[in-house]
Amino acid sequence: MNAWRLLSKGKNFMAIDFSKCEIRTPESPLELKRLYQMLAEVFPVEKDFFEGLIDGSRTLYNWRPYTLYHGDEPLGNVSVVMFQLKSGTGLQETAGIASVATPERHRGMGIARQLMEHVLKKIDGRNLPSVLFTSMPRVYSGLGYQVVDQGVMQVSVKPMVQADGLTILRLTRLDSGDLATIEKLYSGLLPYDGKLLRDQECWHHYASAVNNSSKTEFAFCRQNGSTLGYARLEHEADRILLDEFYAPAASREVNTALWNWACEAAGEKSKKIISLALPPAHGLWNLLNLEGLAAKPETGMEREVFMVRMPMRKPLEWLPGLRWPLSGKF
Template sequence: MTSQPSITVANAPSPQQLEDIFNILGEVFPVGKAFFQDRLLNDSSYDPQTTWFATVEGKVASTIQIFPLHIRVGQAVLKIGGIGSVGTDPCYRGIGLAQSLLRAQTEWMKQNDYDASLLLAIIHAFYEKAGWKLIPEKGCSMPKPDPIEPPAGYEIVPFEAQYLDQLRHIYEQYNDGRTYTLIRDEAYWNDLLLWPAWTQADCLLVRHNGRIVAYGLIEKSDQAKVFIQELVYLPEAASAVVALFTALGQLRPHAKHVLAKLPDDHPLAEYYKQQPQAEQLDLNISMWKMIHCRSMLQKLRPELEHRIRSSEYAEQKLHLELRAGEDRFWLNYADRKLAVSQQADPFAAYESLQLDPWQLISSVIFGYEEASGGIDRPRQADSAASAILRTLFPKQQAVFYLTDKF
């Protein structure tokens, strides 16, 4: 009778265990060991507890990293666990190590104030077993355009480190209240310049009257299709955005098409629509898992209250029962104040709102859309419930910048 191997799941690796983790990732991924070292060891906020690993008979055999992300939803901020650096020593595959790590990480995130978890993957079935589910996003593709000169008084210049504070200011102003964008403090920006997402991209700036008013990043790639990772601007630079975009494309002589993820209100979104050969793409890589629904709703409460106050329901009383999978919450709005409770008011008549956990996440990030029904995407019973959901979760100008991928 063959004995079962001794398997342990833990976090906060020792220096030697962390080195073993980097060795596994370097073996599993073609980008090499240094890619993962540069991302983790140059992160001044790195917490060893976010590095998880499984050992077999004392040998590090599998690893998964949690990247703490703080994303905006209007004026609210949610704590998201980005799941990345997933790797298993080929000698130990097939015995469920990664699934064990994902389960342990989920429980740890529940205990550490995480609201939801996001991972970027193309192999969906593996992560669906652990509770993550694909929420599709949209992208745009168009043939690489010829260069366009910027408007008079604007010039396109290469990035220099002395401009970093100006880039941070542009990012903060453009993304204030813009859903799905990350909070980037000063330390994050300083660290970012050392991370692969930045060093494996080129950055161009728009200067006007001696000030930097826009910037863009394009991935370093010799492929026929390349991604714009980020293109952010101040209002005064809107007319120069297309020129910046075409200048970024010229940095990639081998590229035939340029791709981007864009909110609808971005000048490039309209520019793409005007190009006869442009096309919209389904980006099926973002998978989500609800971690702590109550925590999420409590953090969203001020933003939801603001949305109701700005709607036709502002002076009404609302009693809403929100069901998200097995979770149930009662939202009571009166006298322009919103309360979120885990207990119903026995004297109130509640309007029922039913979403599955992934539809709730999608509604929070992108805005509520009426589902087609079925087990996975329940249909609201009436138009009144749908109208309230559209008030709570209106369409968002949401964007996740590829610079922040993990």
């Protein structure tokens, strides 16, 4: 990029000398506050969240910002969130790209590009794959990112015949006991490659996000005092989205009971569609098939696309099969 660019301040333009700008990670409370204020301006729908970060009531998981500064003014930001994914018997470290933001008055001058190139140099240096969610794939395609379809499907609401003896406990908030139950089922069931590992800190953020949301609901499927499976859904405009479903694959009863809860939750809000964001190996697909409930690729919903990139733009190898839990968007 040219060293000098015009920076618009309202209707006035001022020249900005990019050779005098630097990319650094804000450390002091004042610098972080200014960054959160800038992010609240760029992402108005997440204003409450960033205000929560400012007043200390919210925190971020593994989030490392790289901010372009002109003096003490943040001109743009890209953050990196590190994750571990299950890969065979080991783990694959993966970088998530988040909070890509340039305030409107500074756009179109290559700031996001400069920050992405800076961050990708670090990610390539560590030979790591990276992933992101975006509604603007054009911003990332020139940097080697490719869209990977998340395979979201939709099914009409239709309950199945359910066995006796199972109960469903519905929850809209999680306390520490509920969280421990979910954590145990999540780590014990459905061990597919690419599954996101959630450490204690990640679960802490997970519960905090759930407890601040009015759109998320859980069901525990219980029998004789033990919880055999759980599922999570999000209430969306014309449908519900099932984005976690942890039940023993061989248990038709538990899968059925949790499916019926999803149908009940949809019916209560007069919704006729259930969208499913679940990995291809999930046992629910088979059950739906056996019950004659045809799952079709999702339509009528605008979701952010998921993009992936191998280090040094190498071929994608295993990345096209990666399914990121929509409940774990970062």
